[in-house]
Amino acid sequence: MPVFQLDERVAFPRPDLANEDGLLAVGGDLRPERLLLGYAHGIFPWYAEGLPILWHSPDPRMVLDIADLRVPRSLAKTIRRGTYEIRYDTAFYQVVEACAHTERPGQDGTWITAEMIDAYVALHELGFAHSAEAWRDGKLAGGLYGVSLGAAFFGESMFAHESDASKAAFVVLMHQLRDWDIGLIDCQVHTDHLERFGAKPWPRERYLAQLAEAVREPTRRGRWTATPSPSASES
Secondary structure: OOOEEEOOOOOOOOHHHOOOOOEEEEEOOOOHHHHHHHHHOOOEEOOOOOOOOEEEOOOOEEEEEHHHOOOOHHHHHHHHOOOOEEEEOOOHHHHHHHHHHOOOOOOOOOOOOHHHHHHHHHHHHOOOEEEEEEEEOOEEEEEEEEEEEOOEEEEEEEEEOOOOHHHHHHHHHHHHHHHOOOOEEEEEOOOHHHHHOOOEEEOHHHHHHHHHHHOOOOOOOOOOOOOOOOOOOOO
């Protein structure tokens, strides 16, 4: 399959035209309109410093159906004890910065470039991008961020400076999303970490069909201010 070259028009080729590695297109920009159009059609940017913007639609796609969420008992106990205070959208920029700069085993550098940070901060200011944060003793201990459209949440990255901090933020957020009827969680690509929480590889065709239904629902736009419950069910 060819890799498409984007221009100034806010448009994408069909996601099923991506090559076997999931790469669909190159170029364009990260303006909010283009990012939101991409997410709504199962396309996301993923590239490294010094490269042009690369747009992907992998097959299979790692997806968590919120009904399949699994929470390890030890993590559920950590959440019930209130080890971390979970907040939403109080430190979005700090979360993205931490995701960009936290060292990860086997990873050299980051795909969260300065251009990407600016783009997701702009989405946050427009009410489409959100953070879930784990705080302890007044310090940000871990968290994650992503994009919300309709009944879908597109997870982007997470970090932890303390044990289980990002996992606690993730699980509490998942329960909150379930309460808001946001049930399609896009995890993009496989990791053992996500698989342990219940994410599974879906064929692209299945994912795109479910996504089309999800984005027809109203978007919970703006700052998320709900106070999460400190409890989490075990499974």
